[in-house]
Amino acid sequence: MKKQLLTALTCLMATSLLTGCIAPRKNTTNRVGIPTSSLATDPADPDAAKTAESNTQQPSGKLTFLFPNPGPPKLVTKDGAEYWQSRGEVGQFGGSLKLGSFGGGPKTFNPWEASDVESHGIGMLQFDSLVDFDPWSGKAIPKLAKSFKVSEDGRTIDFVMRKGLKWSDGHPLTADDAVFTYGNLIKNGFGETSSRDTISTPGDYPDVVKVGEDTVSFRFKKPFSPFLANLNAVMVAPKHIFEPITKGSKADFHNFWNINSDPKTFVASGAMIVERYVPGQRLEFKRNPHYSFVDKEGRQLPYLDKMVIGIVPDQNTMIIKFLGEEIDLLDTRSVRGIDAALMKQRESSGNFTMYNLGPDDGTMFLMFNLCQRKDPKTGKFYVDPIKQSWFNDEKFRWAISHAVDRKRIINNVQKGVGYPLSTNETEASLYFNKALKQIEYDPALSAKLLAEAGFVKKGNDLFDAKGNRVEFDLLTNSGNTGRDACCIAIKEELKKLGIKVNYQAIEFNTMTNRVHTSLDWQAIVMGLSGSRFEPYGGANVWKSNGRMHLFDTRLPDKDGTVKAPDARPWEIEIDNLLDTAAGTMDEQKRIEAYNRFQKIAYDKQPFIYIYDIMLLTAARNNLGNYKPTPYGIYYTPKGTLHNIEEIYKKGAKH
Amino acid sequence: MSTPVYILKRILQALPLLFFISLMAFTMLKLSPIDPLAAMRANPSVSQAAINAEEERLGLNKPAPIQYAIWLSSTLQGNLGVSTTGGSVAARLMQHAGNTLLLNVVTLFFTWLIALPAGVYAAVHRGRLIDKLFGFLTAVGMSMPTFLLSFLFLMFALATHWLPIGGMTSSDFAERDTLSQIADIAYHLIIPVCVLTFVSLAGIQRQVRSNLLDVLRADYVRSARAKGLSEETVIYKHALRNAINPLITLLGFEFAGLLSGAALTEMVLAYPGLGRLTLEGVLTKDMNLVMASIMLGAVMLIAGNLFADLLLKFTDPRITVE
Numbered sequence: 001m002k003k004q005l006l007t008a009l010t011c012l013m014a015t016s017l018l019t020g021c022i023a024p025r026k027n028t029t030n031r032v033g034i035p036t037s038s039l040a041t042d043p044a045d046p047d048a049a050k051t052a053e054s055n056t057q058q059p060s061g062k063l064t065f066l067f068p069n070p071g072p073p074k075l076v077t078k079d080g081a082e083y084w085q086s087r088g089e090v091g092q093f094g095g096s097l098k099l100g101s102f103g104g105g106p107k108t109f110n111p112w113e114a115s116d117v118e119s120h121g122i123g124m125l126q127f128d129s130l131v132d133f134d135p136w137s138g139k140a141i142p143k144l145a146k147s148f149k150v151s152e153d154g155r156t157i158d159f160v161m162r163k164g165l166k167w168s169d170g171h172p173l174t175a176d177d178a179v180f181t182y183g184n185l186i187k188n189g190f191g192e193t194s195s196r197d198t199i200s201t202p203g204d205y206p207d208v209v210k211v212g213e214d215t216v217s218f219r220f221k222k223p224f225s226p227f228l229a230n231l232n233a234v235m236v237a238p239k240h241i242f243e244p245i246t247k248g249s250k251a252d253f254h255n256f257w258n259i260n261s262d263p264k265t266f267v268a269s270g271a272m273i274v275e276r277y278v279p280g281q282r283l284e285f286k287r288n289p290h291y292s293f294v295d296k297e298g299r300q301l302p303y304l305d306k307m308v309i310g311i312v313p314d315q316n317t318m319i320i321k322f323l324g325e326e327i328d329l330l331d332t333r334s335v336r337g338i339d340a341a342l343m344k345q346r347e348s349s350g351n352f353t354m355y356n357l358g359p360d361d362g363t364m365f366l367m368f369n370l371c372q373r374k375d376p377k378t379g380k381f382y383v384d385p386i387k388q389s390w391f392n393d394e395k396f397r398w399a400i401s402h403a404v405d406r407k408r409i410i411n412n413v414q415k416g417v418g419y420p421l422s423t424n425e426t427e428a429s430l431y432f433n434k435a436l437k438q439i440e441y442d443p444a445l446s447a448k449l450l451a452e453a454g455f456v457k458k459g460n461d462l463f464d465a466k467g468n469r470v471e472f473d474l475l476t477n478s479g480n481t482g483r484d485a486c487c488i489a490i491k492e493e494l495k496k497l498g499i500k501v502n503y504q505a506i507e508f509n510t511m512t513n514r515v516h517t518s519l520d521w522q523a524i525v526m527g528l529s530g531s532r533f534e535p536y537g538g539a540n541v542w543k544s545n546g547r548m549h550l551f552d553t554r555l556p557d558k559d560g561t562v563k564a565p566d567a568r569p570w571e572i573e574i575d576n577l578l579d580t581a582a583g584t585m586d587e588q589k590r591i592e593a594y595n596r597f598q599k600i601a602y603d604k605q606p607f608i609y610i611y612d613i614m615l616l617t618a619a620r621n622n623l624g625n626y627k628p629t630p631y632g633i634y635y636t637p638k639g640t641l642h643n644i645e646e647i648y649k650k651g652a653k654h
Numbered sequence: 655m656s657t658p659v660y661i662l663k664r665i666l667q668a669l670p671l672l673f674f675i676s677l678m679a680f681t682m683l684k685l686s687p688i689d690p691l692a693a694m695r696a697n698p699s700v701s702q703a704a705i706n707a708e709e710e711r712l713g714l715n716k717p718a719p720i721q722y723a724i725w726l727s728s729t730l731q732g733n734l735g736v737s738t739t740g741g742s743v744a745a746r747l748m749q750h751a752g753n754t755l756l757l758n759v760v761t762l763f764f765t766w767l768i769a770l771p772a773g774v775y776a777a778v779h780r781g782r783l784i785d786k787l788f789g790f791l792t793a794v795g796m797s798m799p800t801f802l803l804s805f806l807f808l809m810f811a812l813a814t815h816w817l818p819i820g821g822m823t824s825s826d827f828a829e830r831d832t833l834s835q836i837a838d839i840a841y842h843l844i845i846p847v848c849v850l851t852f853v854s855l856a857g858i859q860r861q862v863r864s865n866l867l868d869v870l871r872a873d874y875v876r877s878a879r880a881k882g883l884s885e886e887t888v889i890y891k892h893a894l895r896n897a898i899n900p901l902i903t904l905l906g907f908e909f910a911g912l913l914s915g916a917a918l919t920e921m922v923l924a925y926p927g928l929g930r931l932t933l934e935g936v937l938t939k940d941m942n943l944v945m946a947s948i949m950l951g952a953v954m955l956i957a958g959n960l961f962a963d964l965l966l967k968f969t970d971p972r973i974t975v976e
Contacts, residue, residue, distance in 0.1 A: 096825070096826070098825055104739055104934050105739075106740070107739050107740035108740050115693075115694050115697070115700055115704060115708070116693055116694075116697075117697075119740075192700070192704050193701060193703050193704045193707065194699055194700045194701040194703075194704045197701045198699060250707075251711070254711065258740055258741055259740045259741045260741045260742070260745050276828055278823070278827075278926075279746065279749045279750070279926065280749065280750060280753070280926025280927075280930070280931065281821065281822055281823060281926050282823075282825060284825075284828065308825040308826075310821065310825060310924075311924075311926075312820065312821075312924045313920075313921045313922070313924055313930060314921070317808075317819070317820055317922065317923075317924050320808055320812055320819050320820075321819050321820065323812060324811065324812045324815065324819040326818070326819055326821075326825075507688060507937065508692060508696075508937075509688040509689045509690070509692035509937065509938055509939060510686075510687045510688050510689070511692075512689045512692035512695050512696050513687050513688065513689035513692070514687070516689070516695045516696075517689065518687075528698060529697070529698065537698065537699065538698060540698045540699070540701075541698050547700075547701065547702045547705075548695075548696075548698050556702060560702060560703070560706060562702075
């Protein structure tokens with residue numbers, strides 16, 4: 001409660017005080033005022049429209065690229081070692097980049113153990129994988145590898161390692177490290193085992209073999225196409241450090257490189273390496289002197305000497321710290337829609353620039369509990385049978401979907417900074433199905449659909465065919481002002497249809513318990529993260545036996561397996577489509593399967609999507625080479641710093 | 655009864671109390687419908703196996719009474735367990751306890767430094783303008799929520815750039831020399847100390863004032879004045895000494911609060927104290943961490959009371975420990 005109160009009040013204070021007292025206000029005619037560069041692919045631009053039509057995999061109209069694509073990175077050889085060459089301008093060495101992060105700080109410095117976003121994001125700064133995403137095309141490109149090749153049958157993928165790579169302690173980084181990481185550490189389930197599931201299907205973990213001196217070969221029984229898209233998040237571990245640890249127990253592995261460990265023992269392959277951690281205050285990184293990246297003059301990168309991530313308790317404090325010039329960059333999700341206009345007013349006086357990266361890959365939605373089963377412990381239905389019949393009626397869900405005024409919600413909740421959403425893949429996704437039309441606000445159609453489904457409106461109240469008053473409980477997590485306002489808007493709209501919504505905001509951890517474990521809920525507004533590159537990332541949510549099959553969660557039995565004997569025909573079809581798409585390397589087949597999958601999700605409306613946010617960042621003007629792109633976004637704190645090695649501070653002293 | 659025996663008796667009395675506090679705290683935490691692994695569960699890329707492994711590691715899959723027994727026995731052996739947010743609870747508490755202690759000691763010092771003379775002055779000059787001014791200021795202090803005050807200070811810092819915006823040290827703290835490090839901490843302490851002093855000042859200044867006023871009306875003060883003693887002697891030698899007892903009890907409570915963080919202030923000002931740590935622990939149901947923090951608070955309260963009672967005995971010969 002306190003946190004909720006605090007958040008609400010601080011928001012209020014921040015907004016009123018910031019506008020009131022600090023800098024002179026400027027009248028902006030553009031309400032949102034977010035810069036959209038002329039380089040952006042504007043839907044009105046005929047050329048952009050043409051390319052979008054000719055290839056279904058082109059970024060959709062709303063994805064904005066603020067910087068031109070510099071082309072793929074070039075490999076240069078220096079003293080027998082192979083380096084990637086920076087694609088940005090030549091900068092200057094020295095300086096410290098100051099960032100902020102809200103929350104409790106990292107949970108571990110062992111990235112293979114990380115289950116939270118922040119620890120993983122820190123791992124991505126410290127470690128590279130065999131591949132990475134091209135920030136401009138979203139395609140996998142080699143990183144620690146020099147090149148990679150997928151075999152004709154799609155079952156074998158060979159990576160050729162670059163020559164002369166070194167860990168931050170000077171130890172050589174070779175194919176042996178990769179074979180150890182994927183063939184032992186990940187394969188044998190050390191650390192967070194989910195990473196194993198993202199690069200393979202259960203029962204078909206690839207054989208990882210070293211071929212010749214510098215080639216690592218992954219051999220699958222069946223093709224698994226999400227492998228390449230997900231491999232960048234499973235980094236290569238230093239064999240000389242981790243091999244002794246994997247000889248011990250998994251508990252030892254868990255405690256290795258924990259938050260109390262001495263950073264002097266850390267060894268990294270990424271641009272930056274943790275130097276010091278002061279709990280509750282900050283995390284300090286220093287440059288990795290052996291990072292295998294050079295600038296156009298052949299000097300070894302990164303430019304930055306240091307990177308400092310200050311730990312702040314909440315978003316508001318972070319924004320104030322940015323305005324107070326204590327931090328240099330506000331990464332995505334730090335600038336919310338509600339802050340955008342306010343920030344924009346301060347752009348020139350505050351000496352910073354805001355960047356609009358278009359839609360997020362995450363979604364926000366309303367869902368109903370479609371569960372029709374009984375709790376085996378109590379013998380009672382999880383959901384009242386009367387409500388079950390409404391929730392399971394497609395027409396009912398479509399009626400609600402048409403009653404949600406997405407545009408108004410975005411205007412009110414996000415101050416217009418967001419995109420209405422009707423599909424499970426957002427427009428940020430490489431596989432977004434453009435054939436699906438935006439669901440329009442149409443209360444008359446809603447009323448008609450409800451009447452067709454047998455609902456009767458008497459006076460101001462809606463009753464079902466059996467004469468039951470239509471009402472349900474709606475939940476969301478407290479402390480999230482956006483979701484809270486969204487629920488209130490939904491409640492008001494549904495009231496017009498005669499539906500009574502009992503809305504309540506509860507603590508996030510409490511809500512999670514109800515959604516995942518006790519199944520004691522009727523309707524919820526919540527959000528999920530997505531993946532720009534691979535819709536299969538949603539398999540946990542969409543497969544009928546998935547752990548997060550939220551709208552109809554099937555709980556695991558005693559031995560931990562989940563069975564779905566009562567899966568609906570369309571749920572089974574989605575299961576099959578996802579498997580088809582993941583089981584082929586044929587891009588055309590994948591697109592077809594994913595298009596069909598989105599069509600079913602759209603037709604059946606198990607999730608009534610509402611909006612996705614606009615990704616905004618703000619950076620000080622003295623930051624050189626800061627070039628955020630919609631595809632170059634990682635977990636924070638790496639965030640939009642896809643080219644961290646070439647970012648520099650203008651006027652820095654070495 | 656001699657003092658050591660008295661202390662021993664008080665400690666023995668406290669043990670069952672601590673036991674019941676721990677039992678109640680544990681039960682209430684367990685009853686709260688919070689999922690400690692919510693962040694993992696809500697992440698689509700985390701598998702069921704990974705969640706099960708984490709439950710096993712933290713002992714969350716065992717029945718609640720057994721979890722309590724495990725907690726109790728390991729705590730009695732001096733092991734506070736591990737936090738769900740990584741690292742051992744003891745280490746986490748230690749990291750934050752020092753920061754909270756520093757903040758609270760400085761606040762306590764300034765509070766009493768201002769409150770005592772201000773209270774005496776207001777009592778002696780009752781009804782005058784300055785008394786009314788203090789009355790107004792303390793009323794504001796008592797009614798103003800700490801986070802609001804913290805926020806106002808932050809806005810001030812942002813507008814003027816005179817003070818740091820939250821935190822405890824600057825980002826280049828580690829590279830500075832000792833003297834500069836001390837200065838840096840002092841600089842960062844200005845806002846939180848001002849906020850907390852302003853708020854706790856109110857209660858103590860009023861207490862001093864009203865106690866002294868009561869005493870000033872007493873017969874022996876009138877006799878002292880009738881004897882022709884100077885006003886200074888009357889107030890400082892006769893009146894104030896008699897007015898001090900309730901303040902010592904208050905000091906005991908203040909001592910108890912030395913390690914209990916001001917959660918809201920710490921949250922808003924990004925101060926790495928115990929309050930923020932505990933609040934975050936409660937919201938994520940970090941059992942070991944919250945239990946340790948609650949028990950620490952309870953021990954400090956009991957110790958503070960004992961300390962105040964002993965101090966009373968020391969300052970006032972009329973009081974005996976019976």
